[in-house]
Amino acid sequence: MTVITPITMPKFGLAMTEGKLAGWSVPPGSTVSAGQEIADIETSKITNGYESPASGVLRRQVASEGETLPVGALIGVLAEGNASDAEIDAFIEQFQSTFRASETQGEADAPAARPTLVDVDGLSLQVQDMGQGNGLPVLLIHGFGGDLTNWLLNQDVLAEQRRVISFDLPGHGGSTKQVGDGTPAALAAITARLLETLGVGRAHVVGHSLGGAIALELARAHPDKVASLGLIAPAGLGPDINMDFIEGFITADRRKTLEPVLALLVNDPALITRNMVEGIIRFKRLDGAKQGLETIAAACFPEGRQKDALRDVLSTFGGPVQVIWGEADRILSPEAAQGLPASIAVTRLPQTGHMPQMEKAKQVNDLLAGILHDTP
Amino acid sequence: MSKKSFRQAINEALRQEMRRDPRVILMGEDVAGGQGGSSGVTDAWGGVLGVTKGLYTEFGPERVLDTPITEASYIGAAAGAAATGLRPVAELMFVDFVGCCLDQIMNQAAKFRYMFGGKARTPLVIRAMYGAGFNAAAQHSQALYPIFTHIPGLKVVVPSSPYEAKGLLIEAIRDDDPVIFLENKVMYDDEEEVPDEAYTIPFGEANLTREGDDVTLVAFGRMVGFANEAADRLAKDGISCTVIDPRTTSPLDSATILDCVADTGRLVIVDEASPRCNMATDVAALVAEEAFDALKAPIRRVTPPHTPVPFATVLEKLYLPDVGRIEAAVRSVMGYKARQEA
Structure with missing residues (x-):
């Protein structure tokens, strides 16, 4: 059974709307376990390690180091089992075609955060x-x-x-x-x-x-x-x-x-x-x-x-x-x-x-x- | 903390310092806002662009002195009042009017401490509007901070945002030397978070508004926002810029500029003042002399042409540096290839 997990820009704290991928901690193709630190994310307030939400093989690094992306944007793809490259590509294409950054940003602007x-x-x-x-x-x-x-x-x-x-x-x-x-x-x-x-x-x-x-x-x-x-x-x-x-x-x-x-x-x-x-x-x-x-x-x-x-x-x-x-x-x-x-x-x-x-x-x-x- | 405009930030700085220290007074044309006008309304306008609104009502005619259109007399009076114990904030309205009172500033206020053997203090602030883009024509649009920077004995402040304006103006009022405080008139409606409390930002300490590896941008006043925007656009193409806001042209934080150029090896300076003998030439000379070895490309300056500020809207737009020109200058230094030795 194949499970493909999107790795997305995390939200550290209510005020965060975007983050910079400061660096990947693991190369593409590595096997990672859930909770393992896989990247450093830099926000306007702090740089923090990002822990993998699932176990599997890091198949793609969609975001490159130094890139700034909105919260929720795709930064990588993790897969368990034998997903083909074509399946991974299709998954990325599907994700990118439906992702809307503005929705998450609107949430962050909620007055409760002040x-x-x-x-x-x-x-x-x-x-x-x-x-x-x-x-x-x-x-x-x-x-x-x-x-x-x-x-x-x-x-x-x-x-x-x-x-x-x-x-x-x-x-x-x-x-x-x-x-x-x-x-x-x-x-x-x-x-x-x-x-x-x-x-x-x-x-x-x-x-x-x-x-x-x-x-x-x-x-x-x-x-x-x-x-x-x-x-x-x-x-x-x-x-x-x-x-x-x-x-x-x-x-x-x-x-x-x-x-x-x-x-x-x-x-x-x-x-x-x-x-x-x-x-x-x-x-x-x-x-x-x-x-x-x-x-x-x-x-x-x-x-x-x-x-x-x-x-x-x-x-x-x-x-x-x-x-x-x-x-x-x-x-x-x-x-x-x-x-x-x-x-x-x-x-x-x-x-x-x-x-x-x-x-x-x-x-x-x-x-x-x-x-x-x-x-x- | 709440969002405040550049205008409100300056008003709040004046108000808080006037409440804190009874020696702080205001002088200038229309600072009481339409005083004695035919409408009979007191403080109807609060200055030509509304910056001092409400201060006459709160502090009265003893501390908010509406002067005649006689720059030489009231700037001279303010210098004398400063030397004898008050802390005046004199408003020149448009900095272009300095031609009428340069002696009082250059030969009097700026020289007191030096010529009286260090015994005189001149806690004088002169506020004035500068800058093009307001369709105010050649006599009301100049960016004259290099003229003041040239005069030893003056401190010169060019704030780049509402937060900066409030902290730097309070620092100016508490400073014991004459300070020229220049406000870009196009920025009065710019807004950002500004603390309600009083705070000070020290002079001579540059602020890094962006940090990057490829190019150092040094920008003054309103140009800092333009440089930030250019840096953000360039970042999308993988060109990372440091943006330095020196905050004060005198004293100038040369150490920070040299440190950043040592890191990036490329320098672009953005200055709204006329190009001959402006801050861009000054910073370029500093870096050429002190950091020549670090440079990977020639220094580039983004400035207006050496002409009066045009009145025609389309020409005025062409006159001012803009984000596109800054971006192009950064790309040109990034693409620079040294000539091969024959």
Whole structure:
């Protein structure tokens, strides 16, 4: 039996309308298995590995390296069994004659994809609120220097069955530059008020890096609000922190100085695209952004060490916890996850830096899905 | 964050800086918009193209000074006000009118800091419209930024989009030296996402709007959009271009230009100013001197001809560089073959 599978330009995040085939990872004629990385796709935000949707032989590379195509366009053809070249040609011809790029683009322009400003006790927070369903909502908290687009490969996947909320922390992205005293506890207090403002009584909370420490503070102060904890390379579990990143991020004000700092975040620097750097520079140019970051850094990492020890939260927290860490994390070492209570799942991802949710989006999404049990 | 026009971006920059700093004042012809006109309506127009609309109403006659048609006097007054503690933004309306007040700019404002032993600060911004394509004829259509670039002591800004305009204008107002800020009048209705908050874009740091391997395009002001479009078209044929928007002609980010030419080996410069002694000649000289070894083809310049800007629509269209001419220049440097040695 012959099965021919089209390999099409994937859609990484709601805003993506087109992508560039940065490179094929396997030559034509190779046998690939489902889930194997077969190409690198570059979008305006990020470069990401594309995993084969099926097993078979990569019969054709329809798109050449460097080519930019709309989401859904044919980039290759995979076949299982003995399809003849003529059958493959006929399949390509059929696909191309019916493919319409504009339909998928229209979908991407839907207003739901735009973040909105939410007033929380007089502070303006930029919030991306998407998805609905019977499950408990998920709250995503980014890390120091990040913003809600750090979740662009996760939020819409998790939102298939439930409401998923991401937001820019105070001092970050499009949110207020007033950060209070800048401690994880203060940021957790604002986060709790955001949940109340959005009418969310209880949520699964996922935090990355400093967002992990905020999630832990939230679980300590409001255990009733937190159903489970997804902690991705979280702060708060050990004293060490790479201050070259923190200080470099605060002081870098141009592309040339910022790029090497951002390269510390990932295992493969090719992941950092020009537009990603530009987006961060744009946020850092805003009045008050630098001072906000300085206040947070001084409160969280005085004298180059993490101030808050939040391990004890995990020994009392009742819900499921999944810790995810990249083996090649150069900001917070995965060694900080040693010695946690045995009930806590710790997954270390090889060849992954400090941004597993972007570098290994699929694994992270699968792991997070594993703790989203909707017990009341 | 929302979509804003080039006009709104500039209005917002002025408004936010006037709210933030009481020393910021506006001066110029019609900046209060139809003041004293027969209609009796205050701020009916907000300037000749509506850029300053609403500022007179918010900040009043003490801070929005509607001047007579006397460039020499109010540009001189603005330079003096800057030297004595205010932060004036003076509007020259059309940059072509600089002929009436060049002494105040070139011999006064630009020289204060140098001639007073570094003790004087002149936080003056002079805004003006430039550019052809508006059917405004030869005395209202010139792109005169090379004249200002030529004068040491002035900073010269040529923004290429609404986002750029807002951040660069706020930087200009906060800068302690005289800054010439030139707005292409054809771009006032261009729109893009612009943050609601105040932000600054530093001077002397070029922006790369496209990155490629084959050809470096350097473009100024409105020409950046044309260069981007040409680069996108060429990409479909497998020719990849870097597009550099220097943002400021003085200071000029020569390091970025040289770095990119070292990577691509080919250079095309797009400049709306008249071709003799313009930015294209300046950048060409820089690269010929500093990066000769990197060049795989002659440097090409895409500029208007050395004539006044024509009034006739069909001739004005022919006068301005366009996407097709940029594309053709890129293809010609890509196809260049060095002559064989005999």
